Amino acid sequence: MTEPLKPDAIDAVIHERVRLAIVAALAVSPELTFNELKETLDLTDGNLSAHSRTLEEAGYIVVQKSFQGRRPLTTMRLTLKGRNAFARYLATLRRIMDHADRGTADSS
């Protein structure tokens, strides 16, 4: 059992399922609107609001509120800090997968 994964090695801000989905979506788009994220990820308003606030407070995303005509428009994008945190998070996932692969040979 070399290099066991310790829970604390995983970034809890990114790891939560809804936030992970948000960050993963923003990582491949320059920015997304609140409604785009909500529809693409099947989220409720409240769920997306709460989790985007946590990401914003961590400095991982920027939330910008503006108007499109008279309709409020909320857009989100990943910050450099968020992008770096996600890269570190992906490296941790890779460690988990490498570790698991090593165990495949003797699994039954």
Next chain:
Amino acid sequence: MTEPLKPDAIDAVIHERVRLAIVAALAVSPELTFNELKETLDLTDGNLSAHSRTLEEAGYIVVQKSFQGRRPLTTMRLTLKGRNAFARYLATLRRIMDHADRGTADSS
């Protein structure tokens, strides 16, 4: 933004950080004792007890209590169901990483 990750695609039982660490450790060992897991993963008794119960209730691990001399000995191992769930979970992680890799080219 092809194939976005939806939160529900991630197995919540395995995804939680402590449980993920437990399952990842058990995936590469035939079985581990309570104390081995506790020490390897830096967990408290309460933390390990609570999360192993959740894994047991999901049918992902088997917890066996016996005695070594007069001392109680608790061992845990992954069930076939747990092993399959972890394999599916790893496939989801792979999707997340593949999706993120596709975004790397145009990230700044």
